Amino acid sequence: MPSAVFRPTTTFSATNSQAIEAGFMPARRSAVITAVKELSEGIIRLTFADAYIAEHAQPAQFVNLYLPDPLHTAPRPFGVSEVNGEEVSLIFAVVGVGTERFAQLQPGDTVDVLGPLGRPFNLEQSGHYVLVGGGLGVPPLIKAAQDLSRRADVQCTAVFGYRDDHFADEYVKRYADFAFSIDESEGNVITLLDRIEARHAGQRSAQPKILVCGPLGMMKAVAAWTSRRNLSCQLSMEQRMGCGYGTCVVCTVDTKYGRKKVCSDGPVFNAQDMGWNE
Incomplete structure (x- = not known):
């Protein structure tokens, strides 16, 4: 019986421009x-x-x-x-x-x-967005403020907390309608949220939509703050990653619906998905 003959198949490697035209990253x-x-x-x-x-x-x-x-x-x-x-x-x-x-x-x-x-923030609704960031969690919120600034149907308030130097205020103030920041010598983002809430007490307005990114403890505190007020809260999770696109399963987190990968199922999750608002 003759031995099998293996012939190399023809391969094709698309250029970046060809991949984009075909609808692929x-x-x-x-x-x-x-x-x-x-x-x-x-x-x-x-x-x-x-x-x-x-x-x-x-x-x-x-x-x-x-x-x-x-x-x-x-x-x-x-x-x-x-x-x-x-x-x-x-x-x-x-x-x-x-x-x-x-x-x-x-x-x-x-x-x-x-x-x-990754999966981005959902910014489809009109209304008031409050962007709550802590430390190195502020970059995605600056991008959110930048995108929201192009729309006439939204208002944007940035609330940033820092350890000391307010390094990102210069950038978010370019886009947000209102920007507040605080460092550890004065308090934290909950301090600011309480002050903002007190300032607007008694005013009738649509409930704000909260976007959060920062240290885990800060995000849990903000999720609890929003839960007590029945506000929607989206969290951009930070987690150590290996590949960044769902292959290595290094960045998994526990949710109400089982373990999810931050890189591909997130990084954005709703607070109720994490079970933090219960």
């Missing part, structure tokens, strides 16, 4: 760094040019950045903070080797990117 690709700025000690705002991410990124979505190092294959996920033309800005803290390397990039350098990834 383009693959990992190289982007040019256009600006790097230190906002505060260890807090970096990095901007790169990528037309696809700039056009398609929605608030709370993130992008993967890759180090040009075979010993560090896992990407680092960063929430999109702002989009201007074809430029995409990220804000992150230098906390390890990867973020330190990204912080050392200079305009004209290149970095491999993939995205946008």
Whole structure:
């Protein structure tokens, strides 16, 4: 009996432009760094040019950045903070080797990117949005304020809490109708929410929609605050990730409906999905 003959099949690798035309997100690709700025000690705002991410990124979505190092294959996920033309800005803290390397990039350098990834905030409704951010949870809320600022049917209030330096106020004030911030020497975001509520006591207005991103304890506190007032609350969860698109199952969290992956099922979840408002 003759042995089987194996013939190689023809393969096709689409270019980024062909992938976009076919309705698919383009693959990992190289982007040019256009600006790097230190906002505060260890807090970096990095901007790169990528037309696809700039056009398609929605608030709370993130992008993967890759180090040009075979010993560090896992990407680092960063929430999109702002989009201007074809430029995409990220804000992150230098906390390890990867973020330190990204912080050392200079305009004209290149970095491999993939995205946008994840499930964004739902901003379909009109009305009043209150964006509550803590620390490095503020970037996706700046993007939310930027997108909401283009609409005539919404009002936007930013409520940010910091450890000390108010590094993101300059950016969110460009877009929000009202912006309030506080640091640990004065209180926290619940302090601000209580003050805002007291200021508007007795006024008849539609219930605000709350968007939250920040440390876990802060988000649980805000979810409880909204629950007592029967307000809708969307949470952009922060979790350590491996791949960023649902393959490695590193970023799972417990919800009322079982374990979910933050990178693909989220990062946005409703507070009731997490069971935090009960």
